Amino acid sequence: MNPIPALKFVGRVALQNILRNRGIAFASILTITLTLLGAGVAVVVVHALDGVLHTEESQASVLKVFMADHVGFASEVNLEKNLGRAATVASSTFENKDQAAQQAGSSLGLTQAIKLLEHSGAGNPLPASLNFHLRNIKAVSQLNREVRTSALLDTGPHPTDYNADVVPRLERYIFVAQLGGGLVVGVVGAVALVIITISVRTAAYVRRREIEIMKLVGATDWFVRWPFVLEGVIVGVISALVASVILLGVGLGFGGGQGLALGVGVNFAVLTVLALIVAGGALGSIGSFVGVRRSLAT
Amino acid sequence: MSISTSPPPPVVKAASAVSTESTRNEPPIIVFQKVTKVYANGQAAIKEASFTVRPRDFVFVVGASGAGKSTVIRLLIREERATQGHVLVEGQDLARLKHRHLPRLRRKMGIVFQDFKLLPSLTVEQNVAFAIQVTDPGRPHLKEKVGEALYIVGLEDKLNAYPTELSGGEQQRVAIARALVHRPRIFLADEPTGNLDPDAGWGIVQLLQQINHRGATVVMATHNREVVDLCRRRVLAIEDGRIVRDEAEGAYLRDGDAIL
Numbered sequence: 001m002n003p004i005p006a007l008k009f010v011g012r013v014a015l016q017n018i019l020r021n022r023g024i025a026f027a028s029i030l031t032i033t034l035t036l037l038g039a040g041v042a043v044v045v046v047h048a049l050d051g052v053l054h055t056e057e058s059q060a061s062v063l064k065v066f067m068a069d070h071v072g073f074a075s076e077v078n079l080e081k082n083l084g085r086a087a088t089v090a091s092s093t094f095e096n097k098d099q100a101a102q103q104a105g106s107s108l109g110l111t112q113a114i115k116l117l118e119h120s121g122a123g124n125p126l127p128a129s130l131n132f133h134l135r136n137i138k139a140v141s142q143l144n145r146e147v148r149t150s151a152l153l154d155t156g157p158h159p160t161d162y163n164a165d166v167v168p169r170l171e172r173y174i175f176v177a178q179l180g181g182g183l184v185v186g187v188v189g190a191v192a193l194v195i196i197t198i199s200v201r202t203a204a205y206v207r208r209r210e211i212e213i214m215k216l217v218g219a220t221d222w223f224v225r226w227p228f229v230l231e232g233v234i235v236g237v238i239s240a241l242v243a244s245v246i247l248l249g250v251g252l253g254f255g256g257g258q259g260l261a262l263g264v265g266v267n268f269a270v271l272t273v274l275a276l277i278v279a280g281g282a283l284g285s286i287g288s289f290v291g292v293r294r295s296l297a298t
Numbered sequence: 299m300s301i302s303t304s305p306p307p308p309v310v311k312a313a314s315a316v317s318t319e320s321t322r323n324e325p326p327i328i329v330f331q332k333v334t335k336v337y338a339n340g341q342a343a344i345k346e347a348s349f350t351v352r353p354r355d356f357v358f359v360v361g362a363s364g365a366g367k368s369t370v371i372r373l374l375i376r377e378e379r380a381t382q383g384h385v386l387v388e389g390q391d392l393a394r395l396k397h398r399h400l401p402r403l404r405r406k407m408g409i410v411f412q413d414f415k416l417l418p419s420l421t422v423e424q425n426v427a428f429a430i431q432v433t434d435p436g437r438p439h440l441k442e443k444v445g446e447a448l449y450i451v452g453l454e455d456k457l458n459a460y461p462t463e464l465s466g467g468e469q470q471r472v473a474i475a476r477a478l479v480h481r482p483r484i485f486l487a488d489e490p491t492g493n494l495d496p497d498a499g500w501g502i503v504q505l506l507q508q509i510n511h512r513g514a515t516v517v518m519a520t521h522n523r524e525v526v527d528l529c530r531r532r533v534l535a536i537e538d539g540r541i542v543r544d545e546a547e548g549a550y551l552r553d554g555d556a557i558l
Contacts (some may be wrong), residue, residue, distance in 0.1 A: 005435040009432075020419070072368035090412065120368045210417060212415065215404070216375070216404060217405070217409075217428070217429040217432055217433060217477075217480070218404035218429075219398075221431075223432050224432075
C-alpha cells in the first residue's frame with residue numbers, strides 16, 4: 001500500500017471526524033485543557049518551590065572546617081586537596097584569620113570586640129577555615145564525620161560548623177514537594193487519559209456503522225484505528241496549546257511587567273509548553289488507541 | 299406476496315448451468331465440515347452442518363427466521379468462529395486464520411445485508427469509493443472502478459445522490475456496487491431482499507444472478523419463497539440449525555411441506 005495516499009486519507013478522515021463531531025471534540029478539548037492546566041500549574045509551582053529549596057540547600061550545603069592556629073600553609077593546602085577530591089565536593093575556599101575577623105565583624109557586629117582583644121595582646125581569636133561547598137546536602141554530614149578525624153582541626157568545642165538542623169528539614173521539604181508534585185501530575189494525567197478514552201469510545205460508538213463497514217470491506221485495523229488516534233493527537237495538542245496560552249497569560253499577568261510570576265524563566269516556560277504539547281499528544285493518542293480497541297475486537 | 303415481473307432471462311440460467319457443470323472437477327471454494335456454532339447464551343445456531351460450494355455456484359440458504367441462515371454468513375466472513383468443526387474458504391481454515399489476515403479474506407468477498415449498511419452522509423459515488431479508500435487508497439483509476447461498479451448495478455446516473463434520496467432497491471444496488479469494487483470471487487448476501495418490495499427484491503436477485511454469471515460464487519441467505527421458487531437454483535434448507543435439504547435445483551419448500 002502506498003503510504004502517502006493512506007496518510008492523506010487518515011488525516012482527512014481525522015479532521016472530518018473532528019468537524020463532524022464538533023460537540024464531542026469541544027467537550028474533549030475543554031476537559032483535557034482543564035486537566036493539562038492543572039498539570040501545568042502543578043509543574044510550575046513545584047519548579048518554583050524546588051528553586052527556593054535549592055537556593056536554601058546550596059546555602060546549607062557548606063561545611064566550615066576550622067583550622068588549628070599552629071597549622072602551616074602547606075598542611076592546609078594538603079587537607080583542602082585531599083578532601084576536595086571527593087565527588088560530593090563542588091568547590092572549596094580558604095578563609096584566613098583576618099578574613100574571618102572581617103566576616104564576623106560585618107555579619108555579627110563584633111568589630112569592636114575583636115579590636116579590643118587584638119589591642120589587649122591576645123591577638124585575633126578567630127581561627128582560619130576551609131569552606132567546602134558540596135553538591136548535595138546529604139553529603140555534608142558524611143564529610144563532617146571524615147574531617148573530624150584530622151589532627152589539623154581547631155581544638156575548640158566546635159572544630160567544624162554546618163547548618164545541621166536545616167539539612168534534614170530541607171531534605172524533607174524537597175521530598176514532600178517532589179512527591180506531591182509528582183502525584184498531582186500523575187493523577188491529573190490519569191484523569192486526562194480516562195477522559196480521552198471515554199470520549200473516543202463515545203466517538204467510536206457514534207461511528208460504529210462506519211467502523212463496521214470498514215471492517216466488512218476488508219480495512220485493516222490500522223486503517224480503522226489511525227484516524228481515531230490522529231484525532232486524539234490533534235485534540236490533545238489543541239488542548240495543550242490552549243492550556244499553555246492560559247498558563248503564560250496568567251504568569252505574565254502575575255509577573256507585574258517583570259516577566260513571568262514565581263521567577264519562571266523563559267527556558268523553563270518553553271520547556272513546559274513543549275512538555276504540555278507532548279503530554280497532550282501522548283494522552284490523546286494513548287486514549288484513542290485504548291478507546292477504539294473494543295471496536296476492533298471482531 | 300407475489301412477483302409481478304417475469305423470471306430471469308433463460309440465458310442466465312443456461313450459462314449458469316454450464317458453469318456448474320464445468321466446476322465439478324474444481325476444488326470447493328467453501329467447505330463446512332460438521333460445523334456447530336453455540337453462542338455465548340448457550341443457543342446452538344448451527345448443529346453439525348456439512349456442505350460444500352463449488353466455484354461459480356449460486357446457492358440459496360433458506361429457512362425460517364432464527365433457523366441459522368445468518369450464522370452461516372457470519373461464519374463465512376469470520377465475524378463468528380465455529381464452536382466445533384471447520385469452515386474453509388478457498389482451502390483456508392478460518393479457525394486458523396490470524397486476526398491480521400482477516401482483511402485479506404474479506405477483500406475476496408462481497409457482502410450485502412438486509413439493512414444496506416450505507417453511510418448516509420456520503421453520496422452514492424463516495425459510498426462505493428469508500429470500500430477502496432479504506433483498503434487501498436492509492437489504487438489508480440478509482441473513479442473509473444467506482445463508475446464501472448455503478449454501471450453494473452444500473453446506477454451510473456445517481457453518482458451524486460445521497461442514500462436517503464434513493465429507494466430501498468436502489469440503496470441495495472449501491473451496497474452491491476460497493477461490494478463489487480474489489481471484484482470478489484465470493485458474494486455473500488444476507489436477506490438482501492428483506493427490506494424491499496417484491497419488484498425491487500426480484501431486481502436484486504436478477505442482479506446477483508448476473509454477478510454469478512460473471513464468475514462469482516453467490517451464497518444468498520433468504521426466506522423469500524418466491525424468488526427461490528422462480529430461480530430454481532441450488533437450495534440448502536436449514537431447520538433449527540441443521541441442514542435438512544440440499545437440492546441442485548430446489549424450491550423453497552419440499553413438496554408436501556406446509557407453508558409457514
